[in-house]
Amino acid sequence: MRDVAEQVERWLARGDTVVIATVVDTRRSAPRPPGAKMAVNDRGEVFGAISGGCVESSVVEVAGQVAASGVPQLRTYGISDDDAWDVGLPCGGEIDVWVERFEP
Amino acid sequence: MSAQRTFARLARSDGRAALVTVLTGPLAGERLLLTADGSLEGGIGDAELEARAHEAARELIWAERSERRGELFVDVVAPGPRLLIFGAVEYASHLSRYARLAGWRPYVIDPRAHFATRERFPDALEVLAAWPREAIAKLGGIDRSTYIAVLTHDPKIDDEVLLAALASTPAYIGAMGSKRAQQARRERLLAHGVSEADLERISAPIGLDLGAVGAEEVAISILAEVIAQRHGHDGGRRWQR
Numbered sequence: 566m567r568d569v570a571e572q573v574e575r576w577l578a579r580g581d582t583v584v585i586a587t588v589v590d591t592r593r594s595a596p597r598p599p600g601a602k603m604a605v606n607d608r609g610e611v612f613g614a615i616s617g618g619c620v621e622s623s624v625v626e627v628a629g630q631v632a633a634s635g636v637p638q639l640r641t642y643g644i645s646d647d648d649a650w651d652v653g654l655p656c657g658g659e660i661d662v663w664v665e666r667f668e669p
Numbered sequence: 670m671s672a673q674r675t676f677a678r679l680a681r682s683d684g685r686a687a688l689v690t691v692l693t694g695p696l697a698g699e700r701l702l703l704t705a706d707g708s709l710e711g712g713i714g715d716a717e718l719e720a721r722a723h724e725a726a727r728e729l730i731w732a733e734r735s736e737r738r739g740e741l742f743v744d745v746v747a748p749g750p751r752l753l754i755f756g757a758v759e760y761a762s763h764l765s766r767y768a769r770l771a772g773w774r775p776y777v778i779d780p781r782a783h784f785a786t787r788e789r790f791p792d793a794l795e796v797l798a799a800w801p802r803e804a805i806a807k808l809g810g811i812d813r814s815t816y817i818a819v820l821t822h823d824p825k826i827d828d829e830v831l832l833a834a835l836a837s838t839p840a841y842i843g844a845m846g847s848k849r850a851q852q853a854r855r856e857r858l859l860a861h862g863v864s865e866a867d868l869e870r871i872s873a874p875i876g877l878d879l880g881a882v883g884a885e886e887v888a889i890s891i892l893a894e895v896i897a898q899r900h901g902h903d904g905g906r907r908w909q910r
Contacts, residue, residue, distance in 0.1 A: 665698060
């Protein structure tokens, strides 16, 4: 939380809607541990990281849905996914990501 | 203010908290926040699930680890470990900078007030121009998550730190110096009544064996050693495991 907290606070202060994606579980080897976070605002700006860069763009899309609906989503990314070519982790691991709107 | 925002504020101010979120089922998105003083904020609309959330939070807030527990995710923030650097020397400026980058809380301490200045150590949380015992008292003593690096080369200062450190239970004690300086230090400490077993608690010469050249690399070798100590590793090569 520490790495994105300040940025989130700045975005909230100017009235942005903020969505937070958090790694909640990892299997085999994963680039970032549970608790790692990425923040996305409704202008499409992104801060922080939840992987080595391979699932971030997919999570930005999910964040858009969550921002609009307010309903959180639990997503799994990794080589066992159908869209492995798009969002496979280079390390062969798998991560669960929780995407939710940040309540001010 | 939401439990989430309280959690974010605590993360920014080096606080300690555990935020439990329900990930699946009809209560998905509900939250319970536990802070260091034991107080709770928010709640989960199911007594049994809330009790499990509370129990997991109580455990992980002190284990300092974020973890999924079935349908619950426990997110933990905790203050970085304290690194007390004795000796306002050049190594200390690099060590405090790198330590801060890695999320540690470095303090620089030296009784020589013209060295122990804020300008020389902008990345330290505090720069204390004080003798070791006074500085340690001011910082609330040495606890199990305190790491101590002794870099002064001045026996008057070094010995005072090491005697205070050995009388308590820091996570790590490291001291700089050549083989000859180590030997002289051993003899002085033994003369002060320190046992051979206690001398073994001092990591000296300080740092991992990186062949470090220059103050920056030496600082990295020291930080690498305290990181390995924190995680219970000895700092070898991963491919050789």
